[in-house]
Amino acid sequence: MISAFQQDGIEVLRIERPEKANSLTGAMLARLTEEFDRIAQGQSNAVILTAAGRVFSAGADLDEAQAGLTTSPEWERLSARIATMPCLTIAALNGTLAGGAFGMVLACDLRVAVPGAEFFYPVMKRGFLPQPGDARRMTVLIGPARAKMILMAGARIDAAQAQSWGLVDRIATDPVAAARELAADCVGASTDHVMAIKGLIYQP
Template sequence: MIHCQHTQGICLLTIDRQDKANSLTADMLRALTAALKVPHDTRAVILTGKGRVFSAGADLDEARAGLATSPEWERLSARMAAMPCLTIAALNGTLAGGAFGMALACDIRLAVPEARFFYPVMKLGFLPQPSDPARLVHLVGPARAKVILMAGQKITAPEALSWGLIDRIVDPADLMQAAMDLTADCVTAAPEHVAAIKAMCDQA
């Protein structure tokens, strides 16, 4: 379900539950959080999914049983946000619901042209994860955050790029190479140097 591969200072995390649109169970959330306890020499983390959807959010059956309001979502996004290395969300398809949190917590977001972005908490009667509204407002501004969280609109990849929700649109065939290319300088640097520059950017 969650594949973790460490290669030359890069940790690649892949969500692989294609038959369920990469929807996330509690066990998968815990596995993702645990996988972010990376070796000291990790300079970059790339998060992606298998198939045509990055993640549809919470598994429907588990959501009805309480997963939609579980603190596991916030634990995962907090761990991602606290990573001292470069973090990249390589969004291979649509990003929905609770899956927003871990992507918002990444430093850089790439997406394929077909990706759509929506977070239907208003319609479903749930609150978003505690940190998500502030991160979303930081990226796109308060009005556009409300378009997503309150009006429940599905945002296309070009619109997401123009808003600042994502940083680049990349052809699906080139997505992983584009993500790897962004790590090139980091993987040749000392981990402490990577962490120092990231800290300076985050404090700006």
């Protein structure tokens, strides 16, 4: 349910469970972490995270959520791995982003979304806490008041509003193509140069 391939010097990881709105199981979270670990040990200067179908991810698989997935350490392990990658990481959001799937996206360096994408994280009404890293990274990106709008007031925002808030960096009908354009300079640079510049920029 996770595919991994390299094209034109860019690593691409794709969530492939469109029949379940790309909801995430514990095994999928672990596989994503393993793939990012593999990429971190190589010489790739950029990685794109995307998904199949019309939804990026609905968050945790419902059956596994009822069995305790929402409090699994795998969420934080994955987002921490992405946040410390020695290369440029871009989330190419092919559709709506919801719930715990926010973590991996917030941990990426850049985010590109299709115009029809929506963003919501309904932890308040469901009685769950967001992952600590999710709340922290969201606050760094959009500020405390807007983070409260999403996490506490249950705001459901569209791509245009997400961009105006700073949650999304670019809107494109083909987010993977747009992500490739953003990664082009990194692909043409040395790995040491990419790591040096990234090291100069604060990483939440």
